[in-house]
Amino acid sequence: MKSTGLYFKKFIFVSMLFAVLGLCLTPLAAQAEIKELNIGIGIDADTLNPQEQTTTLPQNMCDLMFDNFFFQDPEGKLHPRLATSYEVSTDGLTITLHLRKGVKFSDGTDFNADAVKLTWDRIFDPKMRVPLRFAVGMVKECVKTDDYTVALKLKYPFAPLAPTLSMSLVSPISPAAIEQYGDDVRQHPVGAGPYLLKEWVKGDRIVMVRNENYWGEKPTVAKITWKIVPETATREAMLRAGQIDICYKPLPSNVAALKADPNITVEMPLDTRTIFMGLNCQKGVTTDKKVRQAFNYAVDKKAIVNKILFGTAEPMSGPVSPKVFGYFQMDKQYEYNPEKAKQLLKEANFDFSKTVSMRTPQGRYLFDSQVSEAIQAYLQAIGVKAELRTYDWPTYVAGLLKPIEESELEVFLLGWGPLILDADMGLYGQFTCEVNPPKGLGAAFYCNPEYDTIMKASREEQNPEKRLQLLKQASEIVWDDAPWMWLHVEKFVIAYSSKIKGMVVTPTEKFYPHYITMQ
């Protein structure tokens, strides 16, 4: 009787132990189904039509609602999504896209070649407002081959077209939604992505719910609420108070404090966006290469990154971000060397009585005006008189696209963020003769025929290895010619609850929370 009682007591004890262990372990187990995820963001979307969108954050939302032909992962590898594969013709002038079968838009409309062609035709339509049309400017036509195949006809060979198709710019919209809403489809987005729009309260929140008919793996998050909180400090407070789960772009000055909080995870991968001081190569004192190089040596970029940007950037070590295909670290680095800068200015017979005109936007990039003020001080430290003017963005941008005869640009701060992980958008889009204003935004007016020949060859070259060599050659030329003061590459900072695991954050300032788990 005694032993039975003992066994019973042991049984009770072991059962309780398991129960306690079970209770202790439950919160640690990953929660596969998440009812709602709240994300604090700074701006409201102006449009949710992916073709009209220029800002990364609403493009991120569009990705979740529309999906993409391909997904470019943080390492730059392409994964099939709405397109399963592609082939490039031998002359490089046709790219054939094979579309995924059995996919439906969230309104039940079939996803097929007709839908894809309709989207492309809208992109080509000059009456449509497509601000990023230039990014697919090489495509002249979309031809339906069969129900699930389309051929994109190009004006000229363009090697990085496949990654270009990962942009939300070309994400197909439901033809039925276009028919029903016309241009107002921007308020009623219907795509083939993992989420669909449930509610959009202007200036307050955008609510998405899971598309139960999504062709791919079912997202773990049932509902995503994007809360519009313009003040960064409030966003951070909301994250700390548990009122949001993700804080988009917290203040750089608070990154250290957020990292120290055990309840918060901070991710800050290097971005594709490069910040630079453009130096006019065709007008003013900066036409001399030695002056441009001197200005590069005069500025302590590491100090700017550490003291002004709180480590949320990295000094440029090549003409494009290290995150893109075609990046090479340059052998010669423009290390901070004021003596060398003075020497170069002396060799260039620099006229120290002249005042260099600097201009900067305010509030467009991280600490943009403060960075410009620091550069002004560095230039003054080597004896260069510099006058800095600050503008709001609309005023600033108006001065960027003027032709050389009218341009007043001499030394100017600007940022350039390629939308795909390929060097072409940076090297071609900023430094070839054809992008000199007013045709493009190469506002430094850099024009070098040798460079142009290499860059054109890089677009035609389909072999990645050979293309890399061409991009390296071009990088070395432009790096030495220094049409920019090569400043820094920004980091994309995002903070979220440390309960969240499995967040995908990309160098194109996007994040994908739909397959996360919660601890």
Add this chain to the structure above:
Amino acid sequence: MLNYLIKRLLSTVPVLIGISLLLFFMLRMLPGDPAQVLAGQMATPEEIENIRHQLGLDRPIYEQYAVYLNHLARFDLGRSARTQNPVIEEIWARLPNTILLAVVAISLACLFGIPAGIISAVRPYSWIDYFVTTTALFGMSMPVFWLGLMLVVVFSVILKWLPAGGTGGWQHVILPSFTLAAFVVAFIARMTRSTMLETLSQDFTTTARSKGLKEQTVIVKHALKNALIPIITVIGLQFGLLLGGAVLTETVFAWPGLGRLIVDSILARDYPMIQGTIHIFGLLYIMVNLAVDFIYAFVDPRIRYD
């Protein structure tokens, strides 16, 4: 009274035309090309020109103004250049939030400001008077931005009592309305104190006291009633300002009101949206002034609008 109302309502027409004229030409004097902002940093000149044409910005300026006035006469505020939605829809989505915040803030300000001012005036140069005037000084000099963030830190992050921002329930209104009320309450308290001090030293107050009336009756029925006109004027003006000038509070507390809308629109050079919002502000201000004029008549029977 009705004649006066009609006259006042009719007088809003030239005021609104004046606003439209000033606004239209001042906006166009601003540097920056809206077509370029909308077309994006990488647009071609053809695309920019196309947008300029769509927005009608390629027409002569007088023609643009005539078209704008014509639309305005039909209560058509046009479409936002940035979102391409009807301006009235965008305003309508935010106007109730702005009005709610302003009403709650002004109510709180009156609730605390008027009694504080009265107490201060009744006991001048006492400790309570010094307390009220010093607190009022703090209230007036404290930056809204700082106060808002401090309230967020205390009540949202530390105590976790109230939401830090956004809309939803009544809890969301508390912090922004207190922040907004802080300045106004101080202003109203100071104004009440000074006008009450003046009326308390008037002959009719002395007469009321010498008649043997209770001090409470003297203060409320005689002194306060006569002091109310300037206080109401201040409240009206402050209410008008709250309707249009709560940008900082709206930003700190992620409150989706008109203040933020207009700042975003200015940064994007969204002419139709700026024009539409300012017109609504103008209209609201006129209405508040009109309401104040009518309240005068209720408070002071000598004022008649015949």
